[in-house]
Amino acid sequence: MEHGFDACVFTPVDTPSLTSTDLQTLIDAFANHRDQVVCAVSQQTPDHPEPLIAIYPVTLFDVIDRSIDEEQYSPRRLLRSLSIITIPLSAESCRNINTPSDLDSHSPQP
Template sequence: MSTSGVSRILGVVLAGGRSSRMGHCKAELAHPRGGTFLRHAISELLRCCDKVSVSLNADQAGMIDELIDTEHHSIVTLIDQIDQRGPAEGLRLAIEYAVANSCTGVLVIPVDLPFLPAHELQVLADTFGDQPDQIVTAVSEETPTRIEPLVAIYPVALQKPIECLVSSDDRSLYRFIERYPHQTVRLSAHALTNVNHPTQWPLIHTDE
């Protein structure tokens, strides 16, 4: 967590995906270390961010008490106001909340990365602290030329462009990042292993 008082980072778990390939809400999946995918992601962000929130879709609004336990009662939920806008809408709401709470950047992670640890996210946070006017995005050590737009820190100064992105027909965060100054940080391929389909379930139960 930042202690310099210069860069305050809001951590956001993007958990509002429809999970159509998985066939089950990924936020509720059992994590091999106990709890759920969502609770694990929250715990890791709490170790490296100044504030933490969760982005959900409108259908999940009635499930908040089930998804987020009382241990994490201080976690703010951000419910999509515009349907079918993908992670761009979650990012838009997160930046809006970050601005209101004097944060300088928003660190987003998807809920389906069960092996992404706080110490690797801290590398992104430290890099952002050095140049808080630029996007900082992860890349896998195995594919260093491909950015990971859902494991990235977005400066709140990009609030207006993000709002325009949500309203556009092309809401690709990948292409959005390519249009703006950004830095990349290499993370382990293991940390960036995601879970999209039930056939990957054995991986989750046997890997550490």
């Protein structure tokens, strides 16, 4: 356990429909799978893990550091080398807002 923490939660800034309930779902899954990356997947694309909507155990920080040192910056590539559990979330929760038109078509959840 590094600095008293078991894990680090990653969330991207461009997923405005990701809710606290979604994050709690990931946290609950991590409680039962503390040695694995708990990674969201969209229900529309269940074979496409979202590496930036995930919980990474601190025990993997050395692996992450090594990947960065080797200039391997792709989080998706890193995930392929790790033990992960995927948690389905709604497509809207996982939706990235990358362009003005994406933002225009975004409907905030109540």
